Each structure stands twice: as structure tokens, then as C-alpha cells.
Amino acid sequence: MFSYILRRLLVDVIPAIAVVAVVAFTLIHLTPGDPASVALGEEARPEQVAALRAQLGLNDSLPVQFGHWASRIAHLDLGQSIFRHDSVFEGITSSLPWTLELTLLALTFGVVFGVSAGIAAALSKGGLLDKIVMGIAMLGISMPSFYLALLMSFAIGVKLGWLPTGGSIPFAEDPLGNLRSMIMPALVLSLIEGAFISRVTRSSMLDIKGLDFVRTARAKGAAENRVVLVHMLRNAMVPIVSSVAVVASLLMGGAIIVETIFGIPGMGQLVIHAVQNRDYPVLQGVVLTVAGIYIMINLAADVLCAMVDHRIRFN
Amino acid sequence: MNESIVQTPLLEARNVKKYFPIKRGVFSRTVGYVRAVVDVSLEIRRGETLGLVGESGCGKSTLGRVLLMLQHPTAGQVRFEGRDLLGLRKRELRAMRREMQIIFQDPFGSLDPRFTIGDIVGEPLIVHRAVSGRAGQTMDERVVELLELVGLDPARRYRYPHEFSGGQRQRVSIARSIALNPKFIVADEPVSALDVSVQSQVINLLSDLQARLGLTYLFIAHGLNVVRHISDRVGVMYLGKLVEVASTDALFSAPLHPYTAALLSAIPVPDPHRRRNGITLKGDVPSPSNPPSGCRFRTRCLFAQPRCADEEPLLKTIASGGSGREVACHFPLS
Numbered sequence: 297m298f299s300y301i302l303r304r305l306l307v308d309v310i311p312a313i314a315v316v317a318v319v320a321f322t323l324i325h326l327t328p329g330d331p332a333s334v335a336l337g338e339e340a341r342p343e344q345v346a347a348l349r350a351q352l353g354l355n356d357s358l359p360v361q362f363g364h365w366a367s368r369i370a371h372l373d374l375g376q377s378i379f380r381h382d383s384v385f386e387g388i389t390s391s392l393p394w395t396l397e398l399t400l401l402a403l404t405f406g407v408v409f410g411v412s413a414g415i416a417a418a419l420s421k422g423g424l425l426d427k428i429v430m431g432i433a434m435l436g437i438s439m440p441s442f443y444l445a446l447l448m449s450f451a452i453g454v455k456l457g458w459l460p461t462g463g464s465i466p467f468a469e470d471p472l473g474n475l476r477s478m479i480m481p482a483l484v485l486s487l488i489e490g491a492f493i494s495r496v497t498r499s500s501m502l503d504i505k506g507l508d509f510v511r512t513a514r515a516k517g518a519a520e521n522r523v524v525l526v527h528m529l530r531n532a533m534v535p536i537v538s539s540v541a542v543v544a545s546l547l548m549g550g551a552i553i554v555e556t557i558f559g560i561p562g563m564g565q566l567v568i569h570a571v572q573n574r575d576y577p578v579l580q581g582v583v584l585t586v587a588g589i590y591i592m593i594n595l596a597a598d599v600l601c602a603m604v605d606h607r608i609r610f611n
Numbered sequence: 612m613n614e615s616i617v618q619t620p621l622l623e624a625r626n627v628k629k630y631f632p633i634k635r636g637v638f639s640r641t642v643g644y645v646r647a648v649v650d651v652s653l654e655i656r657r658g659e660t661l662g663l664v665g666e667s668g669c670g671k672s673t674l675g676r677v678l679l680m681l682q683h684p685t686a687g688q689v690r691f692e693g694r695d696l697l698g699l700r701k702r703e704l705r706a707m708r709r710e711m712q713i714i715f716q717d718p719f720g721s722l723d724p725r726f727t728i729g730d731i732v733g734e735p736l737i738v739h740r741a742v743s744g745r746a747g748q749t750m751d752e753r754v755v756e757l758l759e760l761v762g763l764d765p766a767r768r769y770r771y772p773h774e775f776s777g778g779q780r781q782r783v784s785i786a787r788s789i790a791l792n793p794k795f796i797v798a799d800e801p802v803s804a805l806d807v808s809v810q811s812q813v814i815n816l817l818s819d820l821q822a823r824l825g826l827t828y829l830f831i832a833h834g835l836n837v838v839r840h841i842s843d844r845v846g847v848m849y850l851g852k853l854v855e856v857a858s859t860d861a862l863f864s865a866p867l868h869p870y871t872a873a874l875l876s877a878i879p880v881p882d883p884h885r886r887r888n889g890i891t892l893k894g895d896v897p898s899p900s901n902p903p904s905g906c907r908f909r910t911r912c913l914f915a916q917p918r919c920a921d922e923e924p925l926l927k928t929i930a931s932g933g934s935g936r937e938v939a940c941h942f943p944l945s
Contacts, residue, residue, distance in 0.1 A: 422639075508720035515681055515715075516787070517708030518738045530725045606771060607724065 301599065309591050313584070317369065320583040321362050324576055330354060331378045331574045352378065365580065374584075375577035379569070384581035387566055392585070394562035397467065397474075398555065399547045401482035406489035407540060413490070414497025414536075415524065421502060429494060436491030441550055445484045445557045452480060462559035481558045485550050489543040496539040500532040507531075533604045541597030545590045619693055620654035621795055621827050622678060622711075627651045627687035629670070629677050633900060645900045647673040648684075649851040652926070655795070660821065660828040662842030662859070664835050664874065666896055670851040671831050672716070675797040678829065679711050680704055691795070709739055712788040716800040718780035722772040728783045729754050729768030735790045757786040761816060778809035782816065789820060797829045802837060814841055836878050839863060847871045850907045851899055853926055857936035867929065867936065867943040869912050906941070914942055 332348040333340065349355050353364065368375055374384035417429040453461030463477040504510065505528065513527045552564030563582060570578040628651075630644040647670040655661045665671045676682045678689055680696050689696045691711060699707065715721040722731055733754045748756075755765040761782040772780055781801060788796055798817065802810040818841055820826060832838045838845055839859060846856045847870060855868040866872040873890040894911050897903055903910050909919040918941055926939040 508715055508717050509723040511681065512715060512721045512784075512787075513723065513734075515679070515708065515713045516735045516738060517705040518734065519705065522738065527723050527725075531723065605725070607773060 297599065297602075301595070304595055304598075309595065312591055313588060316587040317366065317580075317584060318362070320580055320587075321365060322358070324579050324583075325358055325361070327574070329574050331576060334573050335378065365577075369584070374581040377570075377578050378575050379573050380575070380578070384577050387578055388563070388581060388585055391562050391566045393467075394464075394560050395548065395551050395555065395564065398478060398481055398485065398551050398560065398562060399544070401478055402485035402489065402547055402551075403540070403544055405482055405486035406493055406543065409486065410490035410493025411497050411536065414494040415501055415529065417494065417498045418501035418505060419524065421505075426498075430498070433491035433494050436487040437495075439487070441484055441488060442553050442557060444487060445481070445554055448480055448484055449558070462557075464559065464561050477558075478560075481554045481560060485547060485554050488550065489547060492543055493536065493539060497532065497536050500535045501528055504528045504531045530604070534601050537597055537600050537604060541593055544593050548586055548589070621657045621692060622655040622829075623688075623690040624654070624678060625652050625688040625690075627674070627677055627689060628685045629673050629682060630685045643900050646851050646902065647899060648677060649902075650687075651848075651851075651853050653846060653853060653856065655827060655829060657794075658821075658825060658827055659843040660830050660841050662838030662845040663829060663831045663848060664833060664838050664845060665848035667833060668896065668899065669848045670899070671833075671848050672799050674848070675713065675799050675829055675831050679713055679797055680707075681713065706739075708735075709791045710793050711795040711797070712791070712793045713797040713799060714781070714784050714788050714801045716803055718777050718784060718804060719772075721784060722780055724772055727769050727771055728758075728763075728775070731772070731783060732757050732768070732786045732790055735787060739791060753790070757790055760789070760820070761786040776809075777805050778813060781805060781813055785813075785816065785820070789824060789826070792824065793826070795827045795829070797831070799831045800833065801830075803833065810837065811840075817841060834878070835863070835874050847874065850896060850902055852907060852939065853937075854908065854940070855936075855938045856926070857938075861936055865944075867938040867945075868908075868940050869914055869944060870908050872944060906939075914944075916942065 330349065332345045332352060332354065336344055336348060346355075353361060356364075365375070374388070376383050377387055380387055413429045413433070417426040420426045449461040452458050459480050460477045461480075463473075465473045465477055467474040510523060510527055513523045518527070548563070551562065552567060554560075555562045555564035556568065563586070566578065567582050569575070570582065627648055628646075629648040630646050632641040633643045633645060634640065635642045649670075651670075651674055653661070663671045663674070673682065677684045680689070680699075684697070691707065694707075696704070696707070722728075726734070729751075733750050736750050736753060754768055758765040758768060763779060763782050763786070767774075772783065775783065781804075784801070801817070802813050805813060814837065817828070817830075821828060828841070830838060830841055835845070842859045844856060844858050845862045847854050847862075847868065849870050855862070855866070855871045857867070862871065863875065866875055869890070873892045876890050877892075890913060892911050897907070897910055903920070904923075905921050906912070906915070906919040906924050909915040912919065922941070924939045924941050926937050928935045928937050929943065
């Protein structure tokens with residue numbers, strides 16, 4: 297397994313990162329506007345802008361600029377932010393934990409609710425419970441997360457006052473307060489994902505439900521819980537694990553919206569400011585980091601699938 | 612089999628019916644029923660093998676599952692050692708699974724692909740919290756013993772089903788079915804999915820195990836030749852009904868029901884010069900959701916008379932050649 301992971305890193309991960317770096321760099325530099333004119337404002341004289349452009353190295357040709365950036369990355373240096381008074385690395389390390397906490401919480405909620413709801417729906421196929429679960433799942437997939445976020449913070453945060461409507465209490469200072477402020481954003485984020493997972497779980501369980509070995513398990517005299525959890529769920533795991541990986545990467549995108557609404561100082565806010573200001577080094581650094589995380593999630597899912605299903609080999 | 616000993620049968624079924632509803636439309640209205648098993652009564656004696664034959668879709672597998680309560684009968688009564696299985700609660704029924712087991716037809720689908728064969732064979736011991744056999748035996752020892760009993764190398768118990776051939780997988784199924792020392796085993800076409808050369812090995816294994824462990828079998832197959840070797844008595848089913856039950860010798864030497872005769876003449880004979888003047892059935896089996904009136908076989912029977920359409924023949928005991936045999940026909944062959 298170790299050699300498999302090493303081989304995947306060399307053969308898949310590094311080339312993928314390289315492609316992402318090229319594409320991200322090109323797209324970002326092709327968008328109209330530049331950081332020099334944003335920094336100096338609309339009143340600035342052309343000479344001033346030109347001087348700042350020269351200072352930032354923006355007058356070099358794109359390949360030359362890319363070369364500078366790439367050689368810095370090779371030395372594990374993401375560069376300095378143009379607008380923030382820190383390095384890109386510091387910007388990311390201060391905001392990434394918020395986003396990771398949010399997505400991990402959302403992932404946990406989504407998997408727990410999604411898998412159990414999916415199993416319940418599959419077992420009562422065509423019944424009332426099935427219809428309710430699938431109805432909620434449909435709603436969850438269709439409802440935009442910003443709308444749900446506003447509804448929830450109004451109902452639970454303002455009217456009922458159970459949970460704070462937002463906030464940025466660092467975990468290190470007040471773990472309980474931090475978790476309380478994270479529950480609602482994580483729930484919002486997990487609904488879409490949980491809905492998706494519950495549908496995958498349901499259909500995967502239904503595929504397994506009628507198979508012969510399930511009947512064999514019943515003939516052995518195994519109790520219903522054992523039949524469902526040991527025999528059926530274990531066989532239904534592969535599609536579920538794969539879909540969790542897909543959803544986990546989508547979560548990062550959803551997190552940006554949710555973070556903005558609930559005022560969480562995560563990657564979402566970092567990205568939005570960077571886009572508005574054309575802060576090239578931050579944008580490139582964030583894209584590279586997020587792409588790296590996506591690739592790692594997918595690698596982890598492949599390894600997990602092979603661990604769940606011994607017929608999938610590490611090769 | 613010593614037939615002079617009068618004893619209660621191990622398993623007794625009375626007027627067992629199993630109907631599957633056919634649902635249509637938005638509101639899943641029931642528009643009819645597939646009558647898979649209709650009024651079947653039979654008894655299986657201790658230590659014997661009752662063969663059960665019939666064409667595909669005649670309800671023989673359904674009957675086998677209903678007898679073990681893997682499917683709940685629509686009506687009728689099933690008694691195992693005098694206990695009414697329909698009256699049992701779920702928990703009691705699960706406990707009864709120690710006594711009665713089943714070997715399924717498909718050795719590929721019936722084994723959980725995520726379990727090693729050691730786990731598959733050992734699972735009944737876990738769910739019934741029983742390492743049966745001699746005292747002090749661990750589960751692993753019992754699994755090794757079982758695998759040896761069915762002729763598999765116990766060293767391979769950590770492997771998964773997909774690493775075994777069809778015949779070997781069926782041996783795993785057999786080891787699993789005898790793990791709890793059951794009294795009764797339904798073998799639901801255990802060899803239909805196997806090569807002919809492997810079929811006889813598996814049948815021999817089943818006979819050996821029966822002699823060693825004192826098992827009682829209901830052996831379901833769709834061809835008479837497979838059943839002949841292993842069965843003491845044979846029952847013939849057609850379209851959900853039992854049409855003839857007789858000892859194997861009597862049935863093969865002198866079939867009474869025209870359908871049995873047709874099945875017998877369909878057995879291939881390995882002699883190209885022998886002329887065959889048997890009965891060849893024409894047409895298809897009628898639909899089990901809309902069976903013919905009177906005798907169900909009349910639409911394909913060479914000897915059908917007007918009476919066959921009006922009156923349904925019941926399974927009646929006929930004394931012939933010293934032993935009682937049962938047939939459901941107005942005009943049995945002689």
C-alpha cells in the first residue's frame with residue numbers, strides 16, 4: 297500500500313499540480329484589471345501605475361513571470377501578498393483551519409445523516425419513511441445554500457436564539473463557543489451533501505438488498521441488524537465512499553458562500569478579497585492549495601475503497 | 612431406510628399456498644396473483660431424501676423456501692418435529708434455523724463477497740453463539756473441521772469467495788449449512804450451476820454427509836437423472852402443484868402421471884442406436900397467474916379427456932406394488 301501511495305504521488309499528483317499551476321496562472325493573468333491600478337485607485341496617473349507595475353514585475357512577459365513564480369514554488373515559497381501585510385503562506389495558514397473545521401464538521405454531519413437516512417429509506421422502499429427521506433433529499437439538493445443559510449440564521453439564530461448567527465471565536469480560545477458558532481454553518485453546508493449521500497446510499501443498498509447472499513445471511517439465522525449492517529452495508533460501501541470523496545471536494549466551494557454569510561474568516565473570505573483586488577500571488581497560492589487538497593482527498597478515497605473492497609487491488 | 616418404524620415425520624406440510632401479488636398502476640393495485648405453490652401437502656421422514664423435480668417456474672424453489680419460512684406462506688401449515696412453524700415468533704424462528712438449513716442454487720451470488728470463507732462458514736456459529744461439536748472446541752477448530760469435512764483445504768480459509776471455483780464455492784455453502792449440526796437441509800438445485808463432472812462430486816459429498824451426520828434432505832432439481840441417484844422418494848411438481856409422489860424405484864420404473872412419464876422420456880440416453888418412443892411435450896407451461904381449469908396439465912397432456920377440464924384431480928394414495936404412492940390424475944398410467 298505504501299509503494300502504491302508513493303507511485304500515485306509521483307505519477308498522478310505532481311503532474312496534476314503542475315497542470316493546475318499553469319492553468320491557474322494563465323487564467324488569473326488573463327483576467328482584465330491588475331493589482332497596480334486597484335492599489336492606486338481611479339485617480340492615479342498612468343506613470344504611477346506603470347511604475348508600480350514595474351516594481352511588481354508585471355511588465356515582464358507572461359512566461360518570464362511564470363518562471364519566477366514556478367521557481368519560488370519549487371522552493372516552497374508562495375510569495376508575498378500585494379495587499380495584505382503578510383506572506384501568502386501566512387494568509388492561507390490563518391484561514392485554512394476555519395475552512396477545514398467547517399468542511400470536516402459538515403462532512404461528518406452529512407455522512408452520519410446521509411448514510412443513516414439512506415439505509416432507512418432503502419429498508420422501507422416505497423413506504424412512508426422512504427418518501428419523507430427522499431422528499432427532504434430532493435429539497436436539500438434543490439435549495440440554494442445561501443437561501444437556506446439565511447432562513448436558518450433567522451429562525452434558529454434570531455427568533456429562537458439557540459445558536460449564534462455567526463462569529464469568529466478561535467477554537468484555541470473558547471472551544472465550546474467556537475463549536476456553537478460552527479454548528480449552523482456546518483448544518484447548512486451538510487444538507488446538500490447529506491442529501492446526495494442519502495440518495496447514493498439508498499440506491500446502493502437497494503442493489504444489494506435483493507442479492508442471494510443477503511438471503512443466505514437470513515437463512516443462517518442472523519438477526520436483522522447484522523444482515524443490514526454487516527452484510528448489506530459493507531457491500532454497499534464502495535459507491536458511498538466514492539461519492540463522499542466527490543462531495544467532500546464540492547464542499548470547499550460551498551464553504552465560500554456559507555463562510556461569507558456567517559462571517560467566518562476562512563478561505564472563502566481570503567479568496568473573495570483576493571479576486572476583488574487582483575491579488576495575484578494570493579489567488580495562485582489558494583488555487584494551488586485547494587487543488588492539492590482535492591487531489592489528496594481523491595487519493596484517500598481510492599485507498600479507502602481498496603481497504604473496504606479487497607477485490608480492488610493496489611496497482 | 613427402515614420403513615417399518617412408524618414415527619412422526621420430521622417435516623410435514625399441509626395445504627401450503629404461496630401467492631405473489633401482481634401490482635400495477637400508480638396506486639399499486641393488486642390485479643392478480645402468481646400462484647407459485649398451490650395446496651401442496653407432503654411429509655418428509657427422518658433420514659430420508661425427498662427429491663423434488665419439475666420445470667423452471669413450477670414453484671419447487673418457492674416451496675423449499677416456504678418450508679423453511681424464508682418466505683411466509685399465504686396459507687397452510689408447516690410442522691417441523693411437530694412444532695407449527697407459522698406460530699413461531701421471529702426470535703424463536705431464528706433459533707429454529709439451527710435445525711434447518713438451505714443450500715442455494717447459485718454458488719456465486721449466495722456467498723457474501725466481503726467475507727472470507729472461514730467467516731462465511733463460521734458466521735452461523737457466531738450468530739447462534741454456538742461452537743457445537745465436542746466441548747472445548749474453538750470456532751477456528753470447528754471451521755477447520757467443517758472445511759475438511761467437505762473436502763476443502765482448511766489453509767485456504769482466509770481467502771475470499773471469488774478465489775474459488777463454482778464447485779468449491781458450493782462446498783463452502785455446504786460446510787456453512789452443516790455448521791450447526793442441523794437435522795434438515797433443503798438443497799435448492801445445488802448442482803444446477805455446476806459442470807457435469809463437478810455435479811457428481813457434489814452429489815456424492817451430500818450423500819456421504821447424510822450417512823455420517825444423519826441428515827434429512829429435500830433435494831430440489833429440475834432433472835430427474837440428478838435426483839435419481841440421491842433420493843429415497845421423489846415428488847413431481849407441475850405449475851405449483853404436486854402431481855406425483857413415489858419411491859424412487861417405483862417412479863422410475865412405472866410412472867403413473869403422464870407428466871412424470873414425459874419427464875422420464877426426456878432424460879438423454881447415451882446410446883445413439885436406441886430408438887426413443889417416449890412422450891414429447893408440446894407447447895409452453897401455462898401462466899401460473901391464470902392456470903387452466905380442472906387438471907393443470909390437461910393442455911399439454913396426450914391423454915386428456917373432457918373430465919380433466921371440469922374436475923381438478925386431487926393427490927390420492929394408490930396402493931401399487933406393496934407400497935403406497937400418490938398421484939393426482941383421473942386416468943393414471945399403469
